[in-house]
Amino acid sequence: MAAGGLVAVAASHAATAAAGLQKVRLGGDATQTRIVIDLxxxxxxxxxxxxxxxxxxxLLLGDVTAGDGQQGEGQALVKRWLVDQQxxxxxxxxxxxxxxKVKRRFLLPPADGIDHYRYVIDVAPLAPEDVKLTKAAAPKVVALRANFLPVKTPTPMLSMKRTIVIDAGHGGHDPGARGVQGFEKDVNLAAAQALKARLERSGRYKVVLTRDTDVYIALADRVRxxxxxxxxxxxxxxxxxxxxxxxxxxxxxxxxxxASMRATKFVSRDDWYMKASLTGDRGVRDILFDLTQRATKNRSAAFAETLVSHIQDRTDLLRRTHRDAGFMVLLAPEVPAVLLEMGFVSNPDDEAMLRDPAQxxxxxxxVGDSIDDYFGETARLASR
Structure with missing residues (x-):
């Protein structure tokens, strides 16, 4: 390892005794670079x-909360890194x-005066036999023309952009509620497009619409x-x-x-932390699923409260503003989700507000401000 040992390069402001992830440290040189995650x-x-x-x-660390996420510039063999929630x-x-490549990784328990766990990852150059295997397994590159050198698409650089999925309710043959001036589905789509534009202007988000035209999308498909x-x-x-x-x-x-247990139908085959029971013990699977969904529900509730605090100055609110329900679109066990009823199309003032582009x-x-506030400073650059 390089002189000076490991250097702490980031620490989330949200780290608490229950947060799981405390900080990330890097050290080493071009012969080996070590990453230590304090937990x-x-x-x-x-x-x-x-x-x-x-x-x-x-690398996925099971049952660990990353808070708002951390990221930083690398050192030696590590160019850059980030930790977020999955x-x-x-x-x-x-x-x-x-x-x-990653040569080894292991967990160190508290010891020798250190009162916390450390997950250690060592990155080192490939051995000669690894290089041969990597080249043999590499995909063929494509020459654009005979006069050009072969090229292949590079892996995109790491980004802390958050992915926001906006669902415009109803659509197509499902018009939703009817107001004096028209159907709910049109208001919902116009609002979704306005929110997408607001989020994309910031450059902080990747935004996906479940529908961008007047089409019907099944509820389960929206979750997927x-x-x-x-x-x-x-x-x-x-x-x-x-x-x-x-x-x-x-x-x-x-x-x-x-409605929580209905969410089991949306467990992905790739959700290893929900299907990690090597013994086939249903009780273990249920516990893993519950841990996942409980964390997701907590994040959903946190965003709901933030959302209410931001929209209360822009529109009237129902007396009991934050409610719970078993809507299918909220069932993804790993995705924080809310359903916003923007107002009543059966009320002339609310409908006029929802149909006026400026309002x-x-x-x-x-709503965009609430999303900004919820994620906070997503790009936590390294500080020594």
Whole structure:
């Protein structure tokens, strides 16, 4: 290891005794670079990619909370790194130098005056036999023309951009509620497009719409769109309706406890932390699933409260603003999700507000502000 040992390069402001992830430290040189992740409890790691194929390391630490995430510039063989949340696991991603890979990794318990756990990852150059295997397994490159050198698409650089999936409720043959001026589905789509524009202007997010035209998308498919996108947040936009035209105001829903077990139908085959029982013990699987969903529900509730605090100055709210329900679009067990009822199309004032582009944009700006606030400073650059 290089003189000076490991250097702490980042620490989340949200780290607490229950946060799991405390800080990340790097040290070493071009012969070996060591990454140490300080944790407040034991964990098991799953190495998804060792970096030998494309220079990207992906490691999952089960039952670890990453808070708002951390990232930093690298050292020696590590170019850059970030840690974010992936379901019930903390996900470490690293870009490493060519012809290197993760050589070893292990967990150290508290010892010798150190009162916390440390997950250690060593990155080192490939051995000669590894280089031969890597070249043999490498995909063929494609020559654009005979006069050009062969090229292949490089792995994209790591990014802390959050993926936001916006769901415009209803659509196609499912029009939703009817107001005096038209159907709910059109209001929902217009609001989704306004929110997408607001988020993309910041440059901080990758935004996915479940629909961008007047088409019908099955509820289960909306959930799977969020899962396939690796969504960090799912927000479903709706417009309420009721028999009393005097009732108006927005409300926010998160998943109810009674509906929680219905979410098992959306467990992905790749969710190793939910299907990690080597013994086939159903009780173990149920515990792993519960841990995942409990963390997701907590994050959903946290975002719901942040959302309410931002929109309350832009629109009226129902007296009991934060509610729970078993809506199918909230069922993804690893994706924080809320359903926002933006107002009542059965109320003339709410419908006028939702159909006015300027007022609708102001409300979606408030929703965008709540998303900014929820994720906080997602890019936590290294500080020594």
């Amino acid at each position: 407040d409890h034991a964990t098991s790691g799953k190495l998804v990619s060792d970096g030998s194929a494309d220079g990207r390391v992906v 379901g019930a696991a903390a996900r470490l991603q690293m870009d490493i130098a060519p012809n290197t 769109i969020a899962q396939r996108a690796g969504a960090d947040l799912f927000i479903s936009l709706h417009s309420d309706s009721g028999p009393n035209p005097e009732v108006r105001g927005a409300s926010v829903y998160t998943l109810s406890d009674k 609708r944009q102001r409300m979606m700006n408030a």
